[in-house]
Amino acid sequence: MRELRLIADALEEKVLKPSNLHGTRWLPYVHRAVKIVCDSYPVLLAHFEDMASPERHPKPSAAVLGRAKSVARYLKKFENVLFLHFMCDLLDHLGKLSKIFQKDNLTVDEAVESQETCVCNITALKLQMGPQMSQFYWSVTESDEYKGVPFDNPSLSTLKAERENIIEMKELTVFYKNLLEEAGIAAEDVLADYSQYKMFAQTRTAVPLRELLLSVLKSEERRERFRNLVPLMEVYLILPARHLNIFKQKLQCNNGGKAAKEKEDLGLIHGITDNMKKLRSNKK
Known part of the structure; x- marks a missing residue:
């Protein structure tokens, strides 16, 4: 975490504390993890590229080095980051539905209506990009990079x-x-x-x-x-x-x-x- 903050300060970017994917309610954990990757994208990519650098001292273990290279390659592909932003939009709708279902005074009518709204919103993502995905897509379209990071395969x-x-x-x-x-x-x-x-x-x-x-x-x-x-x-x-x-x-x-x-x-x-x-x- 200390290294992440140092990289964030050097890049003049904000970084959110990574969270664990495991928990009693999986949706909030996954949702937060995806948002952290999207919001802190340049910092996380720089961190994993630094971990995978042959000039790094002390040199990490082979297992850590392999994981760092794999994650860095994943984050430098346009389709993968686009999918992460799609997941942000998708999980936003599911997260709202989840919070409604956790209410103590939830009525049957409210439950049915909120579920129908969620289905409609998710179905709409098939035809039109959500706000997170749209913002990312148009940013890359205009500059061929995202937050200063060029992609290895921008298949725009x-x-x-x-x-x-x-x-x-x-x-x-x-x-x-x-x-x-x-x-x-x-x-x-x-x-x-x-x-x-x-x-x-x-x-x-x-x-x-x-x-x-x-x-x-x-x-x-x-x-x-x-x-x-x-x-x-x-x-x-x-x-x-x-x-x-x-x-x-x-x-x-x-x-x-x-x-x-x-x-x-x-x-x-x-x-x-x-x-x-x-x-x-x-x-x-």
Whole structure:
């Protein structure tokens, strides 16, 4: 602990006292430990790098040296630190629920309502980054480092692609708002199904997109599973490739009323509902 404080003073950073993971109630212990790693990240990394340094005297044992190298490597990978910040957001919600359940005067209604709120908040993390994860991500995006520490493998391109995919899906829900409303589908439901669909598609990367979408539309079980995505899948299969390219350009353009006018001029929407009905009847 003394060495940690010396490193923190040298870096002009604050360091929290590390806590034990073991305890009667595991959640507070794990939550505090994760927050300490995130909040004191540069100090902890410098400490483990110093422990693993060949110039350190006295030299630590082989076991301590191995652990220090392993922890330092872990903390210098972007995905690992990103996951730690995700865990902070997740455990924040679970911690609030845990405290409510510890109240002596807890009622059944309050317990059910707090549990439902917690589930909703955790489910929302599938679609949108929480405050801790978001702050970390945008900090690294802008400077390619976090609290002055560069990463060994800042795979931001992968995360950027995922974020861009979600943004494009949001734009599609706006573009086809009327179509989705007629089917009784909300935008947030489309995004929720999209997250599930990504996991489904990632295990079938060798299958062409058109065949993959048809496999969903031809299966009653899969249609039900991704029911909020079905209208957009049908639109994709119906529109000619030429119109799809123009459609993509219009999405990227995003010129408000002008884009809406051009959308009508291109005829991207006219007759889609009828074509969908024909497609369904042909499948039957």
